[in-house]
Amino acid sequence: MSILWTATPNWSAQGLLEIGGLLLYLFYYLFYFFRLLKLNWVGAGPHLLRPIGGVPPGPFVKMKKLELEKSLTYENVFESIAGGRFKKNVPLKNYTSFRVGGRAKYFLEAKTIEELIKAILAARKFGLPFFILGKGTNLLVPDKGFNGLVLVFGDDSFKVMSNRIFAKAGISLAKLVKISEQESLGGLEWAAGIPGTLGGAIVGNAGAQSGSIADLIEEVEVLEIGSFVRIAKYTNKDCLFGYRTSVFKRAILGGNEKEKMVVLSASLRFKKEKRKKIRQKINKFLKYRLAAQPLKAYSAGSVFKNFYGRIRDKNLVRKFEELGSFNEKGIIPAGFLIEKSGLKGRQIGRAKISEKHANFIVNLGGAKAGDILRLIRLAKRKVKNNFGVSLKEEIIILK
Numbered sequence: 001m002s003i004l005w006t007a008t009p010n011w012s013a014q015g016l017l018e019i020g021g022l023l024l025y026l027f028y029y030l031f032y033f034f035r036l037l038k039l040n041w042v043g044a045g046p047h048l049l050r051p052i053g054g055v056p057p058g059p060f061v062k063m064k065k066l067e068l069e070k071s072l073t074y075e076n077v078f079e080s081i082a083g084g085r086f087k088k089n090v091p092l093k094n095y096t097s098f099r100v101g102g103r104a105k106y107f108l109e110a111k112t113i114e115e116l117i118k119a120i121l122a123a124r125k126f127g128l129p130f131f132i133l134g135k136g137t138n139l140l141v142p143d144k145g146f147n148g149l150v151l152v153f154g155d156d157s158f159k160v161m162s163n164r165i166f167a168k169a170g171i172s173l174a175k176l177v178k179i180s181e182q183e184s185l186g187g188l189e190w191a192a193g194i195p196g197t198l199g200g201a202i203v204g205n206a207g208a209q210s211g212s213i214a215d216l217i218e219e220v221e222v223l224e225i226g227s228f229v230r231i232a233k234y235t236n237k238d239c240l241f242g243y244r245t246s247v248f249k250r251a252i253l254g255g256n257e258k259e260k261m262v263v264l265s266a267s268l269r270f271k272k273e274k275r276k277k278i279r280q281k282i283n284k285f286l287k288y289r290l291a292a293q294p295l296k297a298y299s300a301g302s303v304f305k306n307f308y309g310r311i312r313d314k315n316l317v318r319k320f321e322e323l324g325s326f327n328e329k330g331i332i333p334a335g336f337l338i339e340k341s342g343l344k345g346r347q348i349g350r351a352k353i354s355e356k357h358a359n360f361i362v363n364l365g366g367a368k369a370g371d372i373l374r375l376i377r378l379a380k381r382k383v384k385n386n387f388g389v390s391l392k393e394e395i396i397i398l399k
């Protein structure tokens with residue numbers, strides 16, 4: 001039997017070996033202990049607060065001071081947080097690219113993470129539902145509006161470090177594209193012409209052609225609002241990115257008021273590239289967009305996701321020759337299915353399925369969210385009947 005440790009230190013060669021062995025064991029267990037902690041970071045175990053790159057993680061320590069006095073009303077509290085940036089009864093159509101939708105009971109623009117956290121804590125304390133709004137370019141707000149607090153996170157600060165950009169969620173994709181070009185950082189050219197914020201892009205894993213935001217994301221700083229509120233750092237893998245989806249979008253669609261996630265900031269990794277080459281790619285993407293999409297009309301971009309799969313029906317394959325190459329790729333564009341269902345140009349009220357791109361619904365001016373919803377239902381029904389495909393919305397419909 002070998003003795004690992006004796007009361008009197010044994011400095012012989014064998015004794016030193018034993019001590020060394022013991023230290024190795026200790027190190028080994030500590031290593032595994034911390035790995036276990038790390039594995040549990042997302043969703044379950046203890047979350048360590050770490051700043052992402054140059055972006056400070058937010059005022060977690062100060063949160064203790066945010067105890068609210070019971071006598072205060074929502075309005076006092078929200079006003080004390082954001083002053084004039086807190087408003088009541090705000091028409092949300094002014095904040096969405098569809099230009100439709102009713103009013104928000106309360107509306108608050110947070111300039112900092114601290115303000116955002118304070119507002120969320122207050123909303124929770126008062127049992128008031130809240131919703132995070134980016135630039136409203138992938139969103140349909142119902143005509144009845146939102147009977148709660150709409151929060152905009154307006155921090156668009158950023159920092160460039162070598163081939164990385166650390167940016168707050170409120171930065172627009174347009175600004176990010178511009179910065180990356182200026183800094184000779186390639187990889188985001190496909191985003192030229194996509195409106196919206198980085199936060200919204202991460203939630204929906206925005207993308208075009210062959211690129212998507214998931215390809216660049218290294219880490220995301222997330223405010224988790226569950227049984228308690230904490231800031232956590234998600235790796236790219238933790239974000240569970242998929243085609244126009246993420247762990248954040250799934251949570252939104254899940255609709256659980258008690259478990260929410262807010263994207264605060266992210267670090268994006270680029271490839272060094274010649275500016276001229278980046279500009280050429282941007283121009284190519286913009287040209288394609290201008291030619292293919294109704295960019296001057298009020299819309300929310302593509303309403304439906306493309307269908308990942310094949311249509312085997314021989315009659316349909318014979319009738320629509322494009323199906324051959326779509327089937328080969330395993331992706332059938334939603335716009336194709338809607339167009340071939342005879343719906344291009346179909347109008348309900350003041351909303352219309354675009355003549356230019358059948359996956360866009362445009363507001364001709366004065367449309368109701370209800371008109372758009374009716375067109376959505378019509379497109380789903382017709383495509384299902386004609387092609388057997390169940391279209392899924394890419395846009396988020398606020399409940």
Ligand SMILES: Cc1cc2nc3c(=O)[nH]c(=O)nc-3n(C[C@H](O)[C@H](O)[C@H](O)COP(=O)(O)OP(=O)(O)OC[C@H]3O[C@@H](n4cnc5c(N)ncnc54)[C@H](O)[C@@H]3O)c2cc1C
Nearest residue numbers: 134135136137138195196197199200201206207262263301
């Ligand atoms: C003309 C046009 C073209 C478009 N082309 C494309 C395209 O090619 N590819 C593409 O992918 N999209 C496209 N879009 C859709 C849209 O621009 C993107 O999806 C964009 O990334 C949405 O960002 P947003 O800030 O507007 O998000 P919003 O529409 O404001 O919000 C979308 C969802 O994300 C949530 N959200 C927003 N910010 C946060 C946050 N910080 N934390 C947690 N949740 C948040 C909101 O609650 C909401 O559920 C297009 C839209 C238009 C109008």
